[in-house]
Amino acid sequence: MSGHREIEGAAMTDLPNVGRARARANIALAKYWGKSDVSCNLPAVPSISLTLDPLLTETRVELLASLKRDELMLNGEPALGGELLRATDLLDRVRREAGSSLYARIDTQNHFPTASGLASSASGFCALAAAARKAAGLPFDARKTSALARRSSASAARSVFGGFAELPAGVPGDDALSAEPLAPESHWNVRIVVAVTAEGRKAVGSTDGMTHTKVTSPYYDAWVSASPALADHVRAGILERDLARVGPAMEQSTLAMHACALAADPGLLYFQPATLAAFATVRELRQTGRAQVYATMDAGPHVKALCLAEHVSTVSAALAATPGVLRTLIASPGAGVELL
Numbered sequence: 001m002s003g004h005r006e007i008e009g010a011a012m013t014d015l016p017n018v019g020r021a022r023a024r025a026n027i028a029l030a031k032y033w034g035k036s037d038v039s040c041n042l043p044a045v046p047s048i049s050l051t052l053d054p055l056l057t058e059t060r061v062e063l064l065a066s067l068k069r070d071e072l073m074l075n076g077e078p079a080l081g082g083e084l085l086r087a088t089d090l091l092d093r094v095r096r097e098a099g100s101s102l103y104a105r106i107d108t109q110n111h112f113p114t115a116s117g118l119a120s121s122a123s124g125f126c127a128l129a130a131a132a133r134k135a136a137g138l139p140f141d142a143r144k145t146s147a148l149a150r151r152s153s154a155s156a157a158r159s160v161f162g163g164f165a166e167l168p169a170g171v172p173g174d175d176a177l178s179a180e181p182l183a184p185e186s187h188w189n190v191r192i193v194v195a196v197t198a199e200g201r202k203a204v205g206s207t208d209g210m211t212h213t214k215v216t217s218p219y220y221d222a223w224v225s226a227s228p229a230l231a232d233h234v235r236a237g238i239l240e241r242d243l244a245r246v247g248p249a250m251e252q253s254t255l256a257m258h259a260c261a262l263a264a265d266p267g268l269l270y271f272q273p274a275t276l277a278a279f280a281t282v283r284e285l286r287q288t289g290r291a292q293v294y295a296t297m298d299a300g301p302h303v304k305a306l307c308l309a310e311h312v313s314t315v316s317a318a319l320a321a322t323p324g325v326l327r328t329l330i331a332s333p334g335a336g337v338e339l340l
């Protein structure tokens with residue numbers, strides 16, 4: 001039986017020991033980079049995000065007495081190694097809380113536009129956390145789901161909430177830390193235009209990249225101390241729906257994070273020539289008054305431009321015409337995690 005048919009079959013019924021959930025990716029407007037506690041996976045800085053449509057993951061978890069270990073199907077293919085370990089680790093926490101000893105069959109599907117330039121780990125761990133808790137008979141609790149997802153990947157904690165969400169910096173040992181909702185998806189009609197600048201996986205993933213930065217970058221402490229004030233501007237600007245306040249703080253958060261990573265030893269260089277060209281396009285659109293738009297990027301070469309919905313065609317066309325940009329993708333504010 002294909003994994004996909006299993007997902008569709010379960011939609012018809014509310015089976016015991018089965019949980020299904022849908023979650024969306026998010027983009028950080030104030031960036032998380034660096035941990036205050038590696039063993040609890042707690043962020044060293046506050047981060048603020050926007051949950052995005054149409055970047056979806058759907059996950060089904062079934063706990064079965066017949067299984068000898070957890071099994072993970074990722075987009076119809078069996079997953080082993082690190083991916084399975086991270087899923088098992090999450091399941092172990094759920095089993096402990098629920099008092100269950102049953103292993104899980106996990107079936108997860110990413111419904112991302114092909115090579116969208118956005119990572120699926122946030123939506124993936126958020127959907128897995130919600131589906132696993134449901135399968136184990138635990139009642140839905142947004143903060144517990146967020147804390148569980150955060151333990152696997154901190155950015156996943158924010159995808160529990162629709163629209164704008166904040167994950168505070170963690171005090172070492174506080175394993176209950178969860179994201180908080182800031183404003184729902186209906187709050188502000190903004191768009192993210194993703195300028196995809198390269199194919200394939202990034203060279204150094206976020207988890208390794210931020211650890212390497214913390215250990216070797218002379219700018220790490222400066223990044224950690226500058227971040228709360230940048231998050232304050234991003235938060236206040238979101239609540240006031242003021243792009244002229246959110247945008248500059250968002251750009252500074254991105255560039256400060258990358259400056260800190262560039263100064264690591266050896267330096268982490270996520271930029272491609274097209275990344276800089278796309279940044280230049282965003283600034284030119286702004287300086288010539290054609291669109292109020294600001295840029296951010298994650299641990300990869302793609303540029304994500306934040307603008308009002310009314311400027312989205314201008315921004316998308318200008319980025320698509322930028323040398324080295326392969327394609328653009330438009331995302332809108334999306335809903336939080338849903339049990340299916």
Ligand code: DP6
Nearest residue numbers: 028031032153154155206207298299
């Ligand atoms: C640059 O959440 O992927 O996207 O907690 O180690 O899994 P782990 O890291 P992850 O880091 C995301 C980093 C970022 C910025 C952000 O999303 O805030």
